[in-house]
Amino acid sequence: MDYIERGTKSYKQTALAFFAAGFNTFAILYVVQPILPDLTEYYGVTPTAASLSLSVTTFTLAISMLIFGSISEAVGRKNIMIVSMLTASILCILTAFSPTFGSLIVMRALQGVALAGLPSIAMAYLGEEIHPRSLPGAMGLYISGNALGAVFGRVLAGVAAGLWGWQFGLIGVGVVSLIATFIFWYALSPSKHFVKREFNVKDLFKSLTEHLKNPLLLILFLMGFLLLGTNVSLYNYVSFVLIEDFNISQTIVSWVYMIFLVGVLSSMISGNLVYRYGKVMMLYTGIIVAVAGLIIVLIPSVWTIVAGLILFTFGFFIAHSLTSGWVGNIAHSNKAQASSLYLFFYYTGSSVGGTLAGVFWMQSGWLGVSLMNISFLILCLTLFMVFLYLLRRRIWYFK
Incomplete structure (x- = not known):
């Protein structure tokens, strides 16, 4: 059935692509967590209000994930994931220029919608394209990308905020996420075993x-x-x-x-x-x-x-x-x-x-x-x- 197997060039490229994808998603998702004190001071809001900058993102992500997986069954996997990563990366950079706290919340809510296009589809793609005996390794690299992205996004944003201001933290994570998006686009092969289904x-x-x-x-x-x-x-x-x-x-x-x-x-x-x-x-x-x-x-x-x-x-x-x-x-x-x-x-x-x-x-x-x-x-x-x-x-x- 021409599945991707461990040890092949295709496997290495696919593993790299999903490592970059997991890194992109979780770096952007949690980028605001270490800068909540900065947002509180900059916008003059309470810590509770500042926490909404993460809460709205995870909430819109949660809702959107229920939909994106089914949409991908009708239109395919790779393109949705690329658009998801690219959109989220650009929005992350633009969030640094939010003039008001309300506009920042809107941008973060939109990022949640954009980010949902990857985790809801990633495991479906891997399950379809990777040989069953090689799947645990590929899944492990994807999950490692998730973990490292979550750590990197928090640390980079916090360090940059301490040195130059919280805006530079968001811009830095957004730029790195853009690079991860292009790695994903270049390394990932189009689906070979995807079977289109009607969205119902x-x-x-x-x-x-x-x-x-x-x-x-x-x-x-x-x-x-x-x-x-x-x-x-x-x-x-x-x-x-x-x-x-x-x-x-x-x-x-x-x-x-x-x-x-x-x-x-x-x-x-x-x-x-x-x-x-x-x-x-x-x-x-x-x-x-x-x-x-x-x-x-x-x-x-x-x-x-x-x-x-x-x-x-x-x-x-x-x-x-x-x-x-x-x-x-x-x-x-x-x-x-x-x-x-x-x-x-x-x-x-x-x-x-x-x-x-x-x-x-x-x-x-x-x-x-x-x-x-x-x-x-x-x-x-x-x-x-x-x-x-x-x-x-x-x-x-x-x-």
């Missing part, structure tokens, strides 16, 4: 509603909502704490986001641990470790905050990878739509949690944010217990 809104809606009627899937979706809501709210406000309470410069604070590289390590380690101890035990462990990290960040010291962030991040990535992986096991059919719904709840959780934490920040500061996050994870742990109870009683859902 009714069938899409029916598939989505059927998944929502499955209590096991709904619990997994809500767990994803709570997990990313906790992650984003924690990292949204840690920069405020380190800058305001410990008088650390923006340039130095930005390097805190390197902690996200712990996610790559935890993903590698958890694979072996799951094989040894099982998914249930490791998901429990991931959530409990994350809660322990949230407790430690309450100790008023820079080093304990950093240690707590590392512990939380390690546990978060274990919990998220296992929760998202379980969606594919539980879904009877239309697994792509089930995954899209999980990502919808996941990124909606980012929007809700990131903004809701601002309310707690205004009322109770870092303590309020941390207690909100601990409550989120305790609820997540409770939902997982309910999930296991239902799974035992309705075993036919598990396939």
Whole structure:
């Protein structure tokens, strides 16, 4: 069937293309997180309002992802992904010139729509074009690009903001993302195994509603909502704490986001641990470790905050990878739509949690944010217990 196999030139080019794509998407998505204090000061808005610059992007991304995947079934994969990356990169640069906070929010909302064209399609393309035995490696490089892009976007934006101003951070990330877009366009081959299907809104809606009627899937979706809501709210406000309470410069604070590289390590380690101890035990462990990290960040010291962030991040990535992986096991059919719904709840959780934490920040500061996050994870742990109870009683859902 002429699939792309590991070791070939086509495989290397495809892997490079999707590494660049993941880098582009997540660098732009999270670029504003380290500069939230700058936006607060520059536009004269509250930290809660400033957090909307990330929340609106993840929310429009969540909604748009439900649509773009189905559109690509009718019109093809590569062109949508290229337009998505190019548009998001240009909008990222233009955002630096936003005259008002309202215009910045509009630009960030549009970026969410543009960015949705890649993650909703990337895995479909890889699944169609890469040989099954070579697929895990290609997926791994794409996910690595996601992680490195998320770290790079945060660090570059924060360092540039500290040295020259937050506008240069956005411009820098936008320019690098443009380069990644051209690498993607040049390296990726057109689809060979894509089969065009008619876009049917009714069938899409029916598939989505059927998944929502499955209590096991709904619990997994809500767990994803709570997990990313906790992650984003924690990292949204840690920069405020380190800058305001410990008088650390923006340039130095930005390097805190390197902690996200712990996610790559935890993903590698958890694979072996799951094989040894099982998914249930490791998901429990991931959530409990994350809660322990949230407790430690309450100790008023820079080093304990950093240690707590590392512990939380390690546990978060274990919990998220296992929760998202379980969606594919539980879904009877239309697994792509089930995954899209999980990502919808996941990124909606980012929007809700990131903004809701601002309310707690205004009322109770870092303590309020941390207690909100601990409550989120305790609820997540409770939902997982309910999930296991239902799974035992309705075993036919598990396939």
